[in-house]
Amino acid sequence: MRFMMLVIPKGYASAAPGTLPDPKLVERMSKYNQSLTNAGVLLALDGLHPPSAGARVRFAGGKPAVTDGPFAEAKEVLGGYWMIQVKSKAEAIEWAKRAPMPDGDVIEIRQVQEMADFTPEIQKAAGPTRLGAQ
Amino acid sequence: MRFMVFVPGGKESEAGVLPDEKLIAAMQEFNEELVKAGVMLAAEGLHPTSKGARLKFESGKTTVIDGPFTESKELIAGFWLIHAKSLDDAIGWMKRAPFGGGVKLEIRPIFEAEDFGKALTPELRKRDERLRAQMKENQQ
Numbered sequence: 003m004r005f006m007m008l009v010i011p012k013g014y015a016s017a018a019p020g021t022l023p024d025p026k027l028v029e030r031m032s033k034y035n036q037s038l039t040n041a042g043v044l045l046a047l048d049g050l051h052p053p054s055a056g057a058r059v060r061f062a063g064g065k066p067a068v069t070d071g072p073f074a075e076a077k078e079v080l081g082g083y084w085m086i087q088v089k090s091k092a093e094a095i096e097w098a099k100r101a102p103m104p105d106g107d108v109i110e111i112r113q114v115q116e117m118a119d120f121t122p123e124i125q126k127a128a129g130p131t132r133l134g135a136q
Numbered sequence: 137m138r139f140m141v142f143v144p145g146g147k148e149s150e151a152g153v154l155p156d157e158k159l160i161a162a163m164q165e166f167n168e169e170l171v172k173a174g175v176m177l178a179a180e181g182l183h184p185t186s187k188g189a190r191l192k193f194e195s196g197k198t199t200v201i202d203g204p205f206t207e208s209k210e211l212i213a214g215f216w217l218i219h220a221k222s223l224d225d226a227i228g229w230m231k232r233a234p235f236g237g238g239v240k241l242e243i244r245p246i247f248e249a250e251d252f253g254k255a256l257t258p259e260l261r262k263r264d265e266r267l268r269a270q271m272k273e274n275q276q
Contacts, residue, residue, distance in 0.1 A: 006182065008212075025255050032263055039270040046178075046271060048217075049247035050140060056244040057227055061235035068227055073242075078210050080142070080244070087274065095189055095200060103193040110205070112188040112212075115181040120154070127160040 004045065004087050004114035005094040011081035012106030016072060017052035030102040038086065043097065049082040078108075085114070138177065138246040139218050139226045144239065145211035150184045150204060162234035170218065175229055181214040217246075 023031075038044035050056075053071040060067045073079070088094050091113065098109045117125055155163070170176035182188075185203035192199045205211065220226035226243050233241065249256055249264060256264070 004180075006180075022252060022255060028252075028255070028260065032260060032267075035267055036263070039267055039274065042274050044267075044271050045275050048138070048140065051245040051247060051251070053242075053244065055223075056242060057223060058240050058242050059227060059230050059233075060238065060240045061233070062238045064236070066231040068231075076210060078208060080212075082247075083140075091187070091189065095191065098191050099198050099200075101193075105194060105196075107193050109191045109193075110185075110188060111190070112185065113183040115183055115214075119183075123157070124154060124160065127157050127164065 003089065003091075004085060004116070005091070006112045006114060007084040007086065007094065007098050007101070008110040008112060009081045009083065009103075010078050010108040010110060012104070012108075014052060014081045015076045015079045017054065019052060019054040021052050023049070024104075027102070027104060034100065034102055035084075037100070038084065038097065043086045043088055044084065045087055046085040047083065050080060053079050137220060137222065137226075138248065139220055139223070140244050140246060141216040141218060141226070141230055142212045142242040142244070143214040143216075144241075145182075145185070145213035149213035150186070150211065152184050152186075159234065166232060166234055169232070170216070170229065173229075175218050175220060176216060177219055178217040179215065182212065185211055 035044065035047060053073050053076060056071040058069045058071070058073060060069070086094060086097060088097065091111065094111050098111055101109060103109065167176060167179065185205045185208075188203040188205075190201045190203070190205060192201065216230075218226060218229065220229060223243065223245065230241055230243060235241070249261055
């Protein structure tokens with residue numbers, strides 16, 4: 003089973019563009035990431051620039067409308083993710099518990115949908131695109 | 137530059153309702169276009185938050201809360217990982233996504249090694265490269 007561990011850093015919704023993580027935290031994260039890789043569970047990971055460096059696209063009335071970040075209405079924004087391969091949700095939680103998170107941060111664990119989770123009709127409709135993506 | 141594009145969750149995705157065949161077909165076409173243009177790197181859907189959990193790290197303690205997360209208004213149901221020349225280019229691509237009904241996609245640039253400047257020492261950079269090579273092996 004694949005799970006995403008989504009990071010919701012405290013106060014990241016209003017972080018200035020160009021905000022970088024604390025080097026000490028990067029060092030601790032690097033060690034944690036290495037432990038995930040050594041165990042063979044880590045599939046991917048990335049950090050996200052603050053919302054002030056992003057945009058939202060709203061689809062209504064047939065015409066997409068773009069709003070630049072930061073997003074005034076957002077309280078919880080994502081700061082990054084890990085994608086892991088484990089045997090159960092409990093195992094995902096155990097890994098997440100070991101993450102060296104700063105005080106007030108939240109990790110949200112979400113199971114990733116696999117093709118096998120869908121009915122044959124949906125699998126057929128979805129086609130091979132996902133597998134074709136590199 | 138790489139970008140993550142988040143698809144918001146809602147009542148239907150939280151209830152485990154799958155999109156109808158028409159939307160799946162439209163999404164399929166859009167994805168094929170992204171792949172052909174070399175823009176799409178990955179795309180995944182997520183199960184409802186009822187199958188997930190949240191961990192809160194506070195005052196040295198970690199609290200685990202099982203889903204669903206009914207108090208949260210900003211849930212996600214899936215994402216694309218795309219490669220684009222700029223934020224504007226990423227916006228241009230995502231404007232063509234077959235959505236309607238007030239759906240709001242969020243586009244966020246990903247940190248690349250060069251964004252860290254001097255803070256990413258040669259040693260840390262090497263470690264990061266090694267990690268990414270090992271991740272690729274784990275994906276096999």
